[in-house]
Amino acid sequence: MDREMIVVLDFGGQYNQLIARRVRECNVYCEVHPYNMPLDRLKDMRPKGIIFTGGPNSVYAEDSPLCGKEVFELGVPVLGICYGSQLMAHLLGGKVATAPVSEYGRTEVEVDNGAAIFSGVSSKTVCWMSHTDYIEQAPEDFKVTAHTPVCPVAGMENAERGLYAVQFHPEVMHTQEGMKMLHNFVINICGCKGDWRMDSFVETSIEAIRERVGSGKVLCALSGGVDSSVAAVLLAKAIGKQLTCVFVDHGLLRKNEGDEVEEVFGPNGPYDLNFIRVNAQERFYEKLAGVEEPERKRKIIGEEFIRVFEEEAKKIGAVDYLVQGTIYPDVIESGLGKSAVIKSHHNVGGLPDCVEFKEIIEPLRLLFKDEVRKAGLELEIPEKLVYRQPFPGPGLGIRIIGEVTAEKVRIVQDADAIYREEVAKAGLDKGLGQYFAALTNMRSVGVMGDERTYDYAVALRAVNTSDFMTAEAAQIPWDVLGTVTSRIVNEVKGVNRVLFDCTGKPPGTIEFE
Numbered sequence: 085m086d087r088e089m090i091v092v093l094d095f096g097g098q099y100n101q102l103i104a105r106r107v108r109e110c111n112v113y114c115e116v117h118p119y120n121m122p123l124d125r126l127k128d129m130r131p132k133g134i135i136f137t138g139g140p141n142s143v144y145a146e147d148s149p150l151c152g153k154e155v156f157e158l159g160v161p162v163l164g165i166c167y168g169s170q171l172m173a174h175l176l177g178g179k180v181a182t183a184p185v186s187e188y189g190r191t192e193v194e195v196d197n198g199a200a201i202f203s204g205v206s207s208k209t210v211c212w213m214s215h216t217d218y219i220e221q222a223p224e225d226f227k228v229t230a231h232t233p234v235c236p237v238a239g240m241e242n243a244e245r246g247l248y249a250v251q252f253h254p255e256v257m258h259t260q261e262g263m264k265m266l267h268n269f270v271i272n273i274c275g276c277k278g279d280w281r282m283d284s285f286v287e288t289s290i291e292a293i294r295e296r297v298g299s300g301k302v303l304c305a306l307s308g309g310v311d312s313s314v315a316a317v318l319l320a321k322a323i324g325k326q327l328t329c330v331f332v333d334h335g336l337l338r339k340n341e342g343d344e345v346e347e348v349f350g351p352n353g354p355y356d357l358n359f360i361r362v363n364a365q366e367r368f369y370e371k372l373a374g375v376e377e378p379e380r381k382r383k384i385i386g387e388e389f390i391r392v393f394e395e396e397a398k399k400i401g402a403v404d405y406l407v408q409g410t411i412y413p414d415v416i417e418s419g420l421g422k423s424a425v426i427k428s429h430h431n432v433g434g435l436p437d438c439v440e441f442k443e444i445i446e447p448l449r450l451l452f453k454d455e456v457r458k459a460g461l462e463l464e465i466p467e468k469l470v471y472r473q474p475f476p477g478p479g480l481g482i483r484i485i486g487e488v489t490a491e492k493v494r495i496v497q498d499a500d501a502i503y504r505e506e507v508a509k510a511g512l513d514k515g516l517g518q519y520f521a522a523l524t525n526m527r528s529v530g531v532m533g534d535e536r537t538y539d540y541a542v543a544l545r546a547v548n549t550s551d552f553m554t555a556e557a558a559q560i561p562w563d564v565l566g567t568v569t570s571r572i573v574n575e576v577k578g579v580n581r582v583l584f585d586c587t588g589k590p591p592g593t594i595e596f597e
């Protein structure tokens with residue numbers, strides 16, 4: 085397919101996908117590839133522009149990621165960012181060294197707004213810096229286009245050769261006019277039309293899936309969450325009945341959730357796919373009986389989930405492909421793999437190695453959550469599903485502290501449904517990162533209708549977060565909490581107390597277990 089594309093060459097920086105995302109925000113298709121991809125492959129992609137990312141290395145250190153100078157001879161504009169800018173300088177005869185003063189964070193940069201990349205940008209503009217090396221001297225045929233008091237070359241260009249560089253990160257929000265700079269590069273310098281839209285993503289993905297799958301059979305583990313739902317609908321549009329979605333109801337879903345998923349994806353829903361709902365509640369409850377330890381619960385749920393899924397896959401037989409709704413943040417989290425294990429089995433999306441598939445299809449791998457939502461709307465998935473808040477794979481199993489029983493599931497489902505209903509009624513739902521009810525393992529004395537009670541306490545949680553890695557407790561107006569509390573205590577049998585969790589993450593986590 086003929087479409088304009090910017091290629092981001094990845095030198096190991098943290099914000100690489102963010103660069104791609106910003107380019108897509110300019111309505112230009114963008115892909116991230118390793119810095120050492122073969123030059124011929126890069127040429128074949130016929131990019132309209134190339135962006136070098138940042139990275140943690142020093143260009144002059146041994147084993148630092150380098151690319152050949154030939155990339156500058158392709159006749160395609162190149163923008164180097166941070167490490168990428170230093171690499172450009174280093175390869176083209178400039179001088180890179182350890183900066184006498186490192187710059188981290190918001191920094192005022194003086195730019196030459198006659199330079200194409202800074203067109204329309206204020207002459208003093210706040211940018212996000214993060215560097216210990218700097219370009220001491222630009223290559224001879226380059227013009228310096230930006231500087232700070234301690235960074236003599238915060239920007240440089242050789243406009244004739246289409247080469248541009250910035251020391252700071254235009255892709256992060258803290259660079260106040262970063263989007264303008266990237267727009268200048270992508271649209272004005274590379275000459276992209278900016279006619280790519282999320283519907284083009286959907287169309288292109290459908291074509292690519294058809295080509296890849298041919299007449300093969302595809303299996304999708306559907307959880308009813310946004311990512312797997314969007315992946316499933318995309319596949320259904322592409323290959324219809326060649327797709328089978330397996331939805332495992334482990335009895336740890338939110339109230340009515342199983343039926344809601346079935347309504348959309350089942351035989352009476354709008355999609356032409358094979359749908360299997362496995363009601364495995366009893367099986368899960370049996371395995372969880374008597375188990376209190378959070379990690380063991382997670383492991384049991386994950387393991388059983390895989391077993392059920394595996395059994396279904398075997399029944400269908402001869403499945404070539406497995407679809408997963410992996411999105412970009414999942415890729416980062418699993419890619420890092422160095423962090424301590426806080427909770428295992430974080431992603432029930434990670435499905436069986438034990439069932440053999442020819443290949444895994446991950447159509448959303450490059451998208452961020454909000455982009456997945458846009459694709460979902462494009463695919464006409466009901467808004468209710470598209471804007472669903474994240475729900476963990478182990479479900480209510482980790483929102484019930486201690487042993488899980490059918491009775492406790494009922495309590496937490498009912499309490500959570502009331503909480504969600506009242507929060508939505510108060511118009512607060514779209515503004516919150518995540519909110520839910522959990523069942524503490526605490527029972528306490530109360531009095532209802534002149535009778536002593538000894539019942540459970542429900543904990544309400546609401547957090548604001550953009551990345552779910554950190555979060556702060558959200559403020560829910562007291563009157564809303566009051567209504568929720570009295571409704572829960574009055575309507576949910578077995579509860580006589582409601583608590584609100586004011587803990588952030590850290591030190592807490594969002595879920596209770």
Ligand code: XMP
Pocket residue numbers: 427428429430431432433474475476477478518552553589592593594595596
């Ligand atoms: P925590 O509790 O680690 O949660 O602060 C961060 C985000 O991840 C979700 N979460 C999970 N999602 N499988 C998932 O698919 C899991 O095992 C899991 N545990 C937590 C949680 O809901 C929050 O959005």
